[in-house]
Amino acid sequence: MLTSNLSISFFRILFLIGIALLSSSITNQVVSNWEKPLSWIGFFLGSALCISYILKSHFERKIDLVFAFKIIISGLTGTYIAIYMLPPVINADLVSSYKKVYLSSLILFSLFIGYRQTTSWKNLWKSMAKASARHSFFLIFLPFFAISTYTDLLFTVGDSNPAKLLPFSIEKEGNLELSEFFTNFEQTPSETFKSDNNTLMTATLLPSGNYIRHPFFLVYKEGRTLSAFPLLPGLYNTVVYFSLRCVGVDIKVPDKIDFAANGLKYHTETDFLYLEKFSASILFAFSSVLFFKFVNRFVSARTALLTTILYSFGTTHFSQSSQTLWQHGFVELLVILSMTLLFSRDTSFLRKYLSLGIVLGTFYFIRPPSIFLGFGFGIAFLFDLKTTSESKSRVSKFVSFTTGFLLINLLLGSINYFEYGNITGGYQLMTKAYEIIRKTDYFTSSFVEGCLGLLFSPGFGLFIYSPFIAFSFFGFTFWKKKISILLIPMGIATLAYLPIFSKYFTWWGGNSYGARFLTDLMPLLTVFIFPFITRSYKQPVFRTLFYVVAIVSIWANTSAVFSDGPYKKWSACYHLPTEAKIWDWKNVRYTYPLKRYYPLITGQIDFEPLYECHAGSFRGFIKGRYAFQFDETNLLPLTEKISPDTALELSSGNYCLGTFLGSEKETHNSGQLQIIISQGKDTIFNQIVGPEPISSQYEPSVSEVYIPKTSKTRISLLKTGKGPIIFGGIRLKKAPCKELLLKREESRPTTLLEFPKN
Numbered sequence: 001m002l003t004s005n006l007s008i009s010f011f012r013i014l015f016l017i018g019i020a021l022l023s024s025s026i027t028n029q030v031v032s033n034w035e036k037p038l039s040w041i042g043f044f045l046g047s048a049l050c051i052s053y054i055l056k057s058h059f060e061r062k063i064d065l066v067f068a069f070k071i072i073i074s075g076l077t078g079t080y081i082a083i084y085m086l087p088p089v090i091n092a093d094l095v096s097s098y099k100k101v102y103l104s105s106l107i108l109f110s111l112f113i114g115y116r117q118t119t120s121w122k123n124l125w126k127s128m129a130k131a132s133a134r135h136s137f138f139l140i141f142l143p144f145f146a147i148s149t150y151t152d153l154l155f156t157v158g159d160s161n162p163a164k165l166l167p168f169s170i171e172k173e174g175n176l177e178l179s180e181f182f183t184n185f186e187q188t189p190s191e192t193f194k195s196d197n198n199t200l201m202t203a204t205l206l207p208s209g210n211y212i213r214h215p216f217f218l219v220y221k222e223g224r225t226l227s228a229f230p231l232l233p234g235l236y237n238t239v240v241y242f243s244l245r246c247v248g249v250d251i252k253v254p255d256k257i258d259f260a261a262n263g264l265k266y267h268t269e270t271d272f273l274y275l276e277k278f279s280a281s282i283l284f285a286f287s288s289v290l291f292f293k294f295v296n297r298f299v300s301a302r303t304a305l306l307t308t309i310l311y312s313f314g315t316t317h318f319s320q321s322s323q324t325l326w327q328h329g330f331v332e333l334l335v336i337l338s339m340t341l342l343f344s345r346d347t348s349f350l351r352k353y354l355s356l357g358i359v360l361g362t363f364y365f366i367r368p369p370s371i372f373l374g375f376g377f378g379i380a381f382l383f384d385l386k387t388t389s390e391s392k393s394r395v396s397k398f399v400s401f402t403t404g405f406l407l408i409n410l411l412l413g414s415i416n417y418f419e420y421g422n423i424t425g426g427y428q429l430m431t432k433a434y435e436i437i438r439k440t441d442y443f444t445s446s447f448v449e450g451c452l453g454l455l456f457s458p459g460f461g462l463f464i465y466s467p468f469i470a471f472s473f474f475g476f477t478f479w480k481k482k483i484s485i486l487l488i489p490m491g492i493a494t495l496a497y498l499p500i501f502s503k504y505f506t507w508w509g510g511n512s513y514g515a516r517f518l519t520d521l522m523p524l525l526t527v528f529i530f531p532f533i534t535r536s537y538k539q540p541v542f543r544t545l546f547y548v549v550a551i552v553s554i555w556a557n558t559s560a561v562f563s564d565g566p567y568k569k570w571s572a573c574y575h576l577p578t579e580a581k582i583w584d585w586k587n588v589r590y591t592y593p594l595k596r597y598y599p600l601i602t603g604q605i606d607f608e609p610l611y612e613c614h615a616g617s618f619r620g621f622i623k624g625r626y627a628f629q630f631d632e633t634n635l636l637p638l639t640e641k642i643s644p645d646t647a648l649e650l651s652s653g654n655y656c657l658g659t660f661l662g663s664e665k666e667t668h669n670s671g672q673l674q675i676i677i678s679q680g681k682d683t684i685f686n687q688i689v690g691p692e693p694i695s696s697q698y699e700p701s702v703s704e705v706y707i708p709k710t711s712k713t714r715i716s717l718l719k720t721g722k723g724p725i726i727f728g729g730i731r732l733k734k735a736p737c738k739e740l741l742l743k744r745e746e747s748r749p750t751t752l753l754e755f756p757k758n
Contacts, residue, residue: 012053019074024248025082031082065116076105088271099149103146106146114128129301130301132305136292141288144285147313151562155324171241178225182256188212190205190210202436226429228426228429236330240275298530303534310553314557327367331367338374349396350396352400353398360374361408447502454501454517460512468546471529497521513589514560533546555590566592573612599651600650605715609729610626614630614634622728649712650707655734657730658702660727661725671721672688672691684705689701704736704737
């Protein structure tokens with residue numbers, strides 16, 4: 001009877017997969033007017049899976065309500081996959097609307113499952129947590145995947161370019177080269193070649209004696225352009241890509257980047273970025289499910305679910321790994337698999353320890369520094385081996401583990417050797433490319449500065465962006481002895497990662513969010529939080545602390561994905577080098593979405609172009625404020641605006657507007673600044689301000705502004721006239737101008753940069 005039930009359950013799973021395939025294939029055919037022949041693959045495969053269930057179950061007369069809802073959710077999921085991958089520009093409204101429908105359906109299903117088991121709203125959370133253990137795919141994987149793909153913002157970095165492009169190279173040319181996407185690299189004769197290590201372009205010495213310059217994420221070998229980073233993320237993305245192709249998904253092939261052409265060097269086609277996000281979200285959700293399953297072995301479902309939510313949305317697992325194909329997401333998966341296998345109850349030595357050997361052997365081929373994690377788990381395995389009483393069992397475990405470890409190293413090392421000429425892959429060639437531009441020492445940062453920055457800086461600090469991690473150390477004391485073995489990989493990896501990345505020349509991780517380089521450690525660090533969570537149930541002080549750190553952590557990492565302020569605005573629009581803004585406590589990144597509400601509390605708004613998106617050129621200081629020059633060449637495209645409009649909440653009342661606008665004293669300047677303040681469709685202030693000559697006696701111009709009601713307010717800044725303007729921002733303060741004294745500006749300098757005159 002048990003075997004029969006298991007068989008039916010298995011075929012039910014196949015049936016649900018079949019429903020998703022059918023739904024996705026049919027949706028793609030409908031939206032394309034039946035012009036996607038590849039979708040028939042998914043249609044016939046889905047039909048076969050559904051028929052196999054029907055034949056096996058002999059047309060079940062009674063289908064329980066939960067299974068019926070799962071059928072509906074599976075159909076909606078298939079449609080979601082098809083709609084999500086539609087060309088985004090043309091179908092933006094359809095995609096946005098269906099995202100709401102899909103996510104709402106998943107939430108309602110979760111509530112239904114939870115309420116059905118308890119019939120009490122008071123115990124709903126506990127009931128949902130217990131149900132998550134039985135229905136992890138529907139209650140954890142799908143909601144987490146939907147949340148990750150819900151936002152329209154795209155996060156992409158140069159490091160993941162090869163992984164994004166590899167599927168198209170395999171499909172079109174059947175190889176792992178990327179030559180078709182990058183052409184006309186600059187070649188320089190050896191006698192005129194100059195090294196420059198302050199650039200993202202590296203160089204390779206050709207047999208001819210010339211040097212060829214190429215982006216840092218590529219290596220050049222024997223006329224072939226290859227990925228400088230490990231191939232496994234790209235191969236994973238390829239599997240996802242061809243799976244989507246089988247249900248009729250069409251993704252435009254990325255265009256070529258011609259390095260001989262003028263202008264910015266980036267792909268104008270963006271469809272393949274949605275593939276990257278889709279693939280990363282699947283990896284993110286799958287890792288979260290495995291993490292929940294692991295933690296649930298040792299604690300209640302409620303505690304396991306809380307821990308999983310913290311890990312999934314309160315760390316860089318969400319703000320980084322869920323959005324792009326960084327290597328970190330794959331390392332996190334390996335860490336969770338290692339923990340799972342280490343404590344697996346599987347009685348088959350061959351299956352369990354062979355798998356563990358394969359997983360630990362893969363660490364290096366995903367990201368070389370993660371070898372310390374693999375080493376730590378290897379030591380944990382040896383300790384586990386030592387506790388085995390029978391010598392025969394110890395030998396069987398060791399042989400199985402070693403076989404798996406050697407097999408994966410042989411396989412992945414061989415792939416690297418045939419592609420790169422060495423078993424380590426692109427990193428060896430990338431190191432040589434960096435040496436040519438005289439980047440030979442990667443560990444030039446101060447250890448103290450880097451370590452403090454990784455842990456506590458407002459720009460990237462681990463305890464600033466995931467403060468709950470601080471209470472993970474509480475778990476070291478109360479950790480259950482039977483799983484204290486995890487302290488070994490945790491200790492080894494932490495002692496290795498902190499010194500290495502603290503000394504690394506870009507310890508902040510480049511164009512990233514939070515402590516990216518510590519992302520690999522997040523599964524292990526988060527596991528240690530559940531003793532603190534358990535204690536918080538009974539002690540109000542602990543419970544309050546838990547709520548505070550959990551809310552801050554989740555807000556810090558989700559706001560980066562659902563708002564363009566924390567990531568894009570801070571990284572691309574904050575006009576200072578990263579090193580200069582790391583310790584700026586006034587601009588903690590996850591406070592950006594909240595700044596629009598600050599005026600309701602402070603009664604003022606201070607707009608400084610230093611922190612805004614624009615193309616102005618730095619010209620000096622006006623009353624200590626960074627001032628930028630604007631003319632017709634650096635305004636927003638097709639507008640007269642110097643920067644995007646600023647939206648904020650203002651309370652009603654009288655305000656004083658100070659404008660920091662200047663011009664060079666000896667230059668006749670006809671350029672002016674137009675300031676428009678509006679609420680809804682009503683314009684409540686519209687004034688053109690002329691610049692004042694820059695001098696040591698400079699004072700900002702002031703104007704009275706009346707805000708009629710407390711509401712969302714929009715400020716637009718436009719340049720009028722033909723001449724340039726030098727702009728240092730505006731300050732809007734709730735007070736009549738005659739009562740407002742800008743004394744704190746008196747001692748601040750007003751200077752311009754000197755440029756040579758023609």
